[in-house]
Amino acid sequence: MSDMEEKFPRALWVRLFIYLVVGHVFAAFVYFLFEAGAR
Secondary structure, three states: OHHHHHHOOHHHHHHHHHHHHHHHHHHHHHHHHHHHHHO
């Protein structure tokens, strides 16, 4: 596992996790807009 941590630093994992969370929140917001607009 140390090999993997050398290739992918902790900062990259944190950034990737933040991008995933922000992407899901944005997708949920867009989905909510479409659902509210359809009514």
